Amino acid sequence: MNLDEIKGKLPAGSMITNALFEGSDIIFYTKNKNFFLESSSDVRDLVQMLRKRIDIRPDPAICEKQDVAAANIRKIAPAEAEVGEILFEPEFSRVIIYAKKPGLIIGKQGETLKKIKQETCWSPMIKRIPLIQSKIVDKAREIIHSESKYRQRFLNKIGEQIRLDKGSKEGWVRVSFLGSAREVGRSAILLQTKKSRVLLDCGVNVASVAERHPYLDIPEFDIEALDAVIISHAHLDHAGFLPYLYEYGYEGPTYLTAPTRDIMILQQLDYIKTMQGETGSAPYTSKGIKGAVKHSIIMDYGHVVDITGDMRLTFHNAGHILGSAISHIHIGEGLHNLVYTADFKYGKSRLFDQASMNFARCESIIMESTYGGAADRTLSKQESEEKLTNLVKETIKRGGKVVIPSFAVGRAQELMIFFAEMADKKEIDVPVYLDGMIWDVTAIHTAYPEFLSRGLQKQIFHQSNNPFINPVFKRVASQVERKKVIDGGPAVIITTSGMVTGGPIMEYLRCLAEDEKNTLVFVGYQAEGTLGRNIQMGWRDISMTNRTAGDSRSTVRINMQVETASGFGAHSDRQQLLNYISRLKSKPERVILNHGESKKIVDFGRNIHKIFRIETQYPHNLDALRLK
Numbered sequence: 362m363n364l365d366e367i368k369g370k371l372p373a374g375s376m377i378t379n380a381l382f383e384g385s386d387i388i389f390y391t392k393n394k395n396f397f398l399e400s401s402s403d404v405r406d407l408v409q410m411l412r413k414r415i416d417i418r419p420d421p422a423i424c425e426k427q428d429v430a431a432a433n434i435r436k437i438a439p440a441e442a443e444v445g446e447i448l449f450e451p452e453f454s455r456v457i458i459y460a461k462k463p464g465l466i467i468g469k470q471g472e473t474l475k476k477i478k479q480e481t482c483w484s485p486m487i488k489r490i491p492l493i494q495s496k497i498v499d500k501a502r503e504i505i506h507s508e509s510k511y512r513q514r515f516l517n518k519i520g521e522q523i524r525l526d527k528g529s530k531e532g533w534v535r536v537s538f539l540g541s542a543r544e545v546g547r548s549a550i551l552l553q554t555k556k557s558r559v560l561l562d563c564g565v566n567v568a569s570v571a572e573r574h575p576y577l578d579i580p581e582f583d584i585e586a587l588d589a590v591i592i593s594h595a596h597l598d599h600a601g602f603l604p605y606l607y608e609y610g611y612e613g614p615t616y617l618t619a620p621t622r623d624i625m626i627l628q629q630l631d632y633i634k635t636m637q638g639e640t641g642s643a644p645y646t647s648k649g650i651k652g653a654v655k656h657s658i659i660m661d662y663g664h665v666v667d668i669t670g671d672m673r674l675t676f677h678n679a680g681h682i683l684g685s686a687i688s689h690i691h692i693g694e695g696l697h698n699l700v701y702t703a704d705f706k707y708g709k710s711r712l713f714d715q716a717s718m719n720f721a722r723c724e725s726i727i728m729e730s731t732y733g734g735a736a737d738r739t740l741s742k743q744e745s746e747e748k749l750t751n752l753v754k755e756t757i758k759r760g761g762k763v764v765i766p767s768f769a770v771g772r773a774q775e776l777m778i779f780f781a782e783m784a785d786k787k788e789i790d791v792p793v794y795l796d797g798m799i800w801d802v803t804a805i806h807t808a809y810p811e812f813l814s815r816g817l818q819k820q821i822f823h824q825s826n827n828p829f830i831n832p833v834f835k836r837v838a839s840q841v842e843r844k845k846v847i848d849g850g851p852a853v854i855i856t857t858s859g860m861v862t863g864g865p866i867m868e869y870l871r872c873l874a875e876d877e878k879n880t881l882v883f884v885g886y887q888a889e890g891t892l893g894r895n896i897q898m899g900w901r902d903i904s905m906t907n908r909t910a911g912d913s914r915s916t917v918r919i920n921m922q923v924e925t926a927s928g929f930g931a932h933s934d935r936q937q938l939l940n941y942i943s944r945l946k947s948k949p950e951r952v953i954l955n956h957g958e959s960k961k962i963v964d965f966g967r968n969i970h971k972i973f974r975i976e977t978q979y980p981h982n983l984d985a986l987r988l989k
């Protein structure tokens with residue numbers, strides 16, 4: 362059905378002045394104010410039939426003047442909503458209203474929002490002002506807003522392509538592993554059909570120098586022929602190489618969640634800075650990062666979106682980090698259903714609900730297996746928390762400091778919730794310092810509370826107790842402040858990088874490792890070859906660079922207590938991975954394992970085959986598998 366035919370199904374007098382595609386959505390502009398306000402029931406059947414979102418927007422001619430509309434909005438919105446900036450995007454007949462309490466602008470059953478539409482005749486979009494100000498959130502929003510003219514053309518072009526490029530029942534589906542096969546890092550999988558080429562993730566391997574980037578130089582990968590990119594979550598090993606595509610000519614869309622987009626920018630900016638510092642060059646510049654933001658298409662969990670003529674994407678909660686998604690891809694009209702888990706946690710954490718597994722159909726599943734090894738049983742959440750509580754109490758009692766290397770994203774916030782609770786219960790009376798990127802990432806968590814677990818949302822919204830702004834936390838933002846923490850009294854220090862590969866942790870380790878009163882606690886995955894793994898395995902004499910003294914090198918003796926509390930992990934352990942397969946609503950015909958160390962993956966794969974009697978594959982990089 363083309364747009365004119367769809368338009369023909371709208372009621373007489375709907376006064377449509379423009380009809381167009383915007384990505385996967387269909388947009389109608391109307392000059393009939395009543396139709397703009399009351400059209401939802403008229404289009405419901407069409408939405409059902411077409412399985413596409415339809416948005417009715419006011420024709421610019423009937424929108425109220427911007428200054429009058431803004432004044433009206435401020436009058437209608439209750440004061441407690443704390444309205445901030447109001448921005449207009451005439452290209453979309455849209456007004457963006459920033460507020461501290463967005464729910465109050467929507468009102469009971471959408472009453473307030475309806476009134477705004479009625480009085481101003483603009484399409485309102487409400488966005489949350491984060492509790493902690495974040496330059497990155499502001500910057501991402503600014504790029505999107507300032508590029509709205511470009512984005513309108515871009516979304517329209519994407520929409521036309523999807524519509525013109527119809528899939529068929531016949532055909533084939535295959536995946537090629539450009540990275541992340543039998544390794545933890547540089548996730549990049551090319552999904553191809555006769556009609557489409559979609560890249561699942563585009564990451565780097567931060568633990569490797571020689572094999573840092575995915576194999577984008579193979580013949581079947583052509584940047585210009587790529588239709589879409591899907592980014593599962595913001596960790597560098599899944600999103601760290603995305604800007605490279607935009608730097609070198611890709612102009613298509615990247616599908617991701619809003620928090621993934623914001624956190625990803627932080628990580629990528631930090632990555633090019635680190636690479637410049639370490640090797641004198643970076644694989645891309647901020648131009649590539651801006652390109653990725655400009656071409657991003659934001660998805661919410663549960664929304665079904667056509668991403669190419671023959672692929673329909675739905676994101677589901679992965680329970681791994683803020684905004685992390687499991688992708689369900691419906692290919693052709695029922696030809697094949699692929700689930701790409703990327704990193705996921707099938708177990709409860711304080712931050713997120715456990716990963717979702719309700720897929721109506723799933724013939725193939727590509728599953729991460731970071732902790733698929735036979736010995737990979739992590740401590741339970743409770744065991745870990747008890748262990749950490751005791752370690753912290755003992756260390757503080759003897760006048761020491763607890764140093765916790767942590768990823769800035771996910772683990773750090775999980776720890777924050779734990780320490781906020783300790784502080785509320787008065788179990789800890791020393792400051793918890795946050796160093797590295799952790800503060801900024803936490804700020805992004807306060808911008809998107811709806812992505813947090815139900816329990817945490819309840820605590821934030823109904824008990825006004827937001828753990829992220831607990832006064833126990835102190836930010837360390839400079840070398841001078843870091844020195845003060847090092848020279849100061851007992852404290853907990855949560856700092857990047859998580860695998861002790863660089864960042865402020867190096868300085869803390871250099872200065873605090875020799876004092877046996879202190880404790881180093883590993884809470885996350887330590888990849889092969891990283892300093893974190895070596896220390897965990899028992900190395901005690903470490904050669905380190907002193908960045909504050911002309912980069913001189915010296916050997917540091919680790920006398921501090923070294924411990925591991927593994928239950929804070931954001932990945933599923935072996936048993937949880939097995940549980941996930943067994944509880945999938947639709948039993949897959951084929952399990953493909955990636956994102957795990959080679960030995961573990963082979964053992965785990967054999968195990969899955971033995972238990973479930975389903976085809977199990979664990980490809981190498983550059984292998985291509987035919988799914989259909």
Ligand SMILES: [Zn+2]
Pocket residue numbers: 594596599681704
């Ligand atoms: Zn991850």
